Amino acid sequence: MVRCREEIRAGVADGFPTAPYTPSLTSFMSFPMHGAAPDNTRAVMLARAMVFRRKGSALDWDGKQFSHRNLPVLVPFGAVLLLDRLQAMGVPHDDKGKTLDLIFAKLAAQRGDAAIGAEYSGIAHLTEPRFATQLEMLPVPFSEEPYFLGVASDYHSAHPAAVERLWDAIGRIGKSAAYRAYYQKAVKGAAH
Structure with a gap:
């Protein structure tokens, strides 16, 4: 995570697929929000x-x-x-x-x-x-925290509609039965 975080801060990368919403990241990364709080319905996991x-x-x-x-x-x-x-x-x-x-x-x-x-x-x-x-x-x-597709703030500012559509798609996919079944299988496999 450290290298990826620094690549986003330096403008080398535009996002990280599993970033926690925490003060150390919010100064240079954007997250899906619902008002002043992160929108957990659009979390990756x-x-x-x-x-x-x-x-x-x-x-x-x-x-x-x-x-x-x-x-x-x-x-x-x-x-x-x-x-x-x-x-x-x-x-x-x-x-x-x-x-x-x-x-x-x-x-x-x-x-x-x-x-x-x-x-x-x-x-x-x-x-x-x-x-x-x-x-x-x-x-x-x-x-016990949601993790999000964290996006470089500069990228989000330049492409707000596209990023919001992507976060919305993540939320829709996360609610699907197929994704939930796949996720449970992956989690059970990681525990063994």
């Missing part, structure tokens, strides 16, 4: 980020704050939505791991008290022998 910890750890997440946290929270490099939230909460974090696999290895090695990552890839990693006996997922999501 809904994704959940979950909190993972070492088995036996006292660390907890209640949906608003961490308890029993002494070490940083580990997040994937460039995960702008997660970083924005952790910074707003004042939670120390480490975003040096480029993959969830590396982040889970750091968590298992006690270099953080928690890791935050995509639900389905996290579940898949928990089935791996090296993590299955050491790590677990907490039940309350860290975030």
Whole structure:
């Protein structure tokens, strides 16, 4: 996401297919809006980020704050939505791991008290022998957010009608039975 985000900021690319609506992006990307809020009916997908910890750890997440946290929270490099939230909460974090696999290895090695990552890839990693006996997922999501086709603000300004039609088409396709069936199949496949 980092390279793509910077390409959009630099004017090299016009959009990113799965961008979260978050302050770090709204200064140079446009999103489908409904009044002052993002229009979730035109989202590409809904994704959940979950909190993972070492088995036996006292660390907890209640949906608003961490308890029993002494070490940083580990997040994937460039995960702008997660970083924005952790910074707003004042939670120390480490975003040096480029993959969830590396982040889970750091968590298992006690270099953080928690890791935050995509639900389905996290579940898949928990089935791996090296993590299955050491790590677990907490039940309350860290975030459950729509992701959008984020478009460079300059491009949106130059082609507003075309971009709105594209966002409308994404919303229509997302409501179709064929797309929902395909999406469920893809999600189930990602969890295994």
